[in-house]
Amino acid sequence: MKEITHYINGAHVKGTSGRFSDVFNPATGEVQAKCPLASAAEMDIAVKAAMAAQPAWGATNPQRRARVMMKFVDLLNRDMDKLAEALSAEHGKTFPDAKGDIQRGLEVIEYCIGAPQLLKGEFTDSAGPGIDMYSMKQPLGVTAGITPFNFPAMIPMWMFGPALACGNAFILKPSERDPSVPLMLAELFEEAGLPKGLLQVVNGDKEAVDAILYHDVIQSVGFVGSTPIAQYIYGTGCSQGKRVQCFGGAKNHMIIMPDADMDQAADALIGAGYGAAGERCMAISVAVPVGEETADRLIEKLVPRIEKLKVGPWTSGDDVDYGPVVTAEAKQRILGLVQTGIDQGAKLVVDGRNFNLQGYEDGFFVGPHLFDHVTPDMDIYKQEIFGPVLTTVRAGNYEEALKLAMDHEYGNGTAIFTRDGDAARDFAARVNVGMVGINVPIPVPLAYHTFGGWKKSGFGDLNQHGPDSFKFYTRTKTVTSRWPSGIKEGGEFNFKAMD
Ligand code: NAD
Numbered sequence: 001m002k003e004i005t006h007y008i009n010g011a012h013v014k015g016t017s018g019r020f021s022d023v024f025n026p027a028t029g030e031v032q033a034k035c036p037l038a039s040a041a042e043m044d045i046a047v048k049a050a051m052a053a054q055p056a057w058g059a060t061n062p063q064r065r066a067r068v069m070m071k072f073v074d075l076l077n078r079d080m081d082k083l084a085e086a087l088s089a090e091h092g093k094t095f096p097d098a099k100g101d102i103q104r105g106l107e108v109i110e111y112c113i114g115a116p117q118l119l120k121g122e123f124t125d126s127a128g129p130g131i132d133m134y135s136m137k138q139p140l141g142v143t144a145g146i147t148p149f150n151f152p153a154m155i156p157m158w159m160f161g162p163a164l165a166c167g168n169a170f171i172l173k174p175s176e177r178d179p180s181v182p183l184m185l186a187e188l189f190e191e192a193g194l195p196k197g198l199l200q201v202v203n204g205d206k207e208a209v210d211a212i213l214y215h216d217v218i219q220s221v222g223f224v225g226s227t228p229i230a231q232y233i234y235g236t237g238c239s240q241g242k243r244v245q246c247f248g249g250a251k252n253h254m255i256i257m258p259d260a261d262m263d264q265a266a267d268a269l270i271g272a273g274y275g276a277a278g279e280r281c282m283a284i285s286v287a288v289p290v291g292e293e294t295a296d297r298l299i300e301k302l303v304p305r306i307e308k309l310k311v312g313p314w315t316s317g318d319d320v321d322y323g324p325v326v327t328a329e330a331k332q333r334i335l336g337l338v339q340t341g342i343d344q345g346a347k348l349v350v351d352g353r354n355f356n357l358q359g360y361e362d363g364f365f366v367g368p369h370l371f372d373h374v375t376p377d378m379d380i381y382k383q384e385i386f387g388p389v390l391t392t393v394r395a396g397n398y399e400e401a402l403k404l405a406m407d408h409e410y411g412n413g414t415a416i417f418t419r420d421g422d423a424a425r426d427f428a429a430r431v432n433v434g435m436v437g438i439n440v441p442i443p444v445p446l447a448y449h450t451f452g453g454w455k456k457s458g459f460g461d462l463n464q465h466g467p468d469s470f471k472f473y474t475r476t477k478t479v480t481s482r483w484p485s486g487i488k489e490g491g492e493f494n495f496k497a498m499d
Contacts, residue, residue, distance in 0.1 A: 009049035010196025026092035027313035029362030043211035050169035053197030058167035088314035090178035105157030112165035139167035149175035162469035245460035250412035257418035266301035272441035334387030412453030
């Protein structure tokens with residue numbers, strides 16, 4: 001049995017707590033490794049190494065730091081296939097999708113190469129007679145992040161890229177379900193020239209997370225995962241005086257207007273609803289056709305497309321549409337919710353419950369499901385299913401459709417499919433959701449914009465990546481400087497207005 005390590009102060013280190021969790025091969029259901037769950041004492045060793053390494057890195061000029069980022073990008077490209085294989089093997093997503101996971105993280109590292117430009121402060125010449133005023137963006141010190149299982153490469157890179165570019169040390173507590181790729185990334189960063197102790201990976205569960213939250217030295221915490229844990233981490237981290245940003249669950253609505261190109265809308269829903277087995281925080285899980293006729297046309301287009309979906313292990317080639325879900329527990333939860341949907345009166349139009357893959361009977365595969373006539377009071381509408389289950393809520397008109405997206409407790413992403421610019425513009429302006437697609441089903445902003453949801457999908461002031469991330473990982477110091485010619489004449493004791 002493979003034993004996964006931590007990566008502390010430039011070395012792979014075995015866990016010493018005696019606690020482990022299983023890492024599965026989701027395609028076969030077998031346990032393929034055990035992941036150590038760190039104690040507070042192990043976390044403290046990493047924090048001490050980070051404290052020792054950070055001051056010199058923080059004082060290194062941003063361009064030199066950016067050169068390490070450049071080299072890291074080269075190494076990511078060199079090892080892309082190796083990383084993607086390791087990612088698919090633990091997560092279960094298809095090989096092209098695993099490469100996409102790495103690529104969208106890599107793009108944030110590319111953005112961070114702009115650190116010398118992004119870290120420039122403000123300067124006011126002659127704010128008063130002989131007085132200049134300027135601001136500096138300084139690193140926070142030791143920072144930490146806690147990441148989910150569904151993007152084991154991209155989300156860690158979204159955090160440690162900007163954190164390191166800004167001159168911080170970063171401790172990553174990745175998901176214990178697929179911990180191998182984060183360890184490989186930390187190793188690669190050191191190969192790129194990052195001094196040891198600056199990027200460390202400490203595996204674990206709640207105990208390791210609490211060790212981060214209650215450690216005095218750690219200045220900031222980034223979290224991505226489910227909403228209850230996001231709320232816990234946000235509340236606890238803030239009460240400990242840390243800077244905290246937490247991103248939670250989602251229930252993303254796609255509104256299909258009567259004038260939409262129905263083939264385009266159906267294709268978009270297939271990719272956005274079932275891609276990565278629905279285990280994306282930007283997956284579309286609710287289709288909202290406007291009008292009965294639109295709904296009937298949409299369902300008619302969706303059914304044959306869903307029936308053609310190819311579900312299988314990542315090893316069976318690039319034409320697989322999606323793989324297994326992450327654990328047996330996730331599979332049971334999804335199938336349990338499907339049953340609840342039926343019990344509460346939704347119409348199951350495509351039933352994936354009896355899906356079985358020969359040779360992979362113990363794998364965590366879930367067939368695709370489509371529900372119609374879902375209503376807002378049903379659990380399958382209220383809860384995040386995080387599986388290959390698309391629900392359809394029929395809306396009578398545009399205002400009703402908009403209200404559905406507005407009234408839902410989550411506000412991560414949403415989309416509208418229409419040919420009417422006026423409806424699209426109104427939707428983008430009024431909807432209380434953080435990321436909006438217009439004829440784009442998964443509107444994940446690129447690295448140089450920022451990513452973040454509203455309502456129960458995001459807690460904190462600043463988004464991930466883009467300019468916000470450079471704000472999150474620095475603090476501003478403002479200097480007022482005066483070089484009076486008359487300094488030799490003595491001190492100035494009055495607090496003076498700058499006239
Ligand atoms: P999760 O909340 O179970 O776990 C996320 C992290 O929190 C992991 O590192 C885990 O070890 C840790 N954790 C789990 N239980 C904890 C506890 N009791 N106390 C402290 N830490 C704990 O989430 P997941 O299942 O890994 O990921 C799926 C969820 O993440 C979905 O809800 C999805 O929508 C969300 N997600 C959101 C975004 C976003 O940007 N909003 C992006 C990706 C995933």
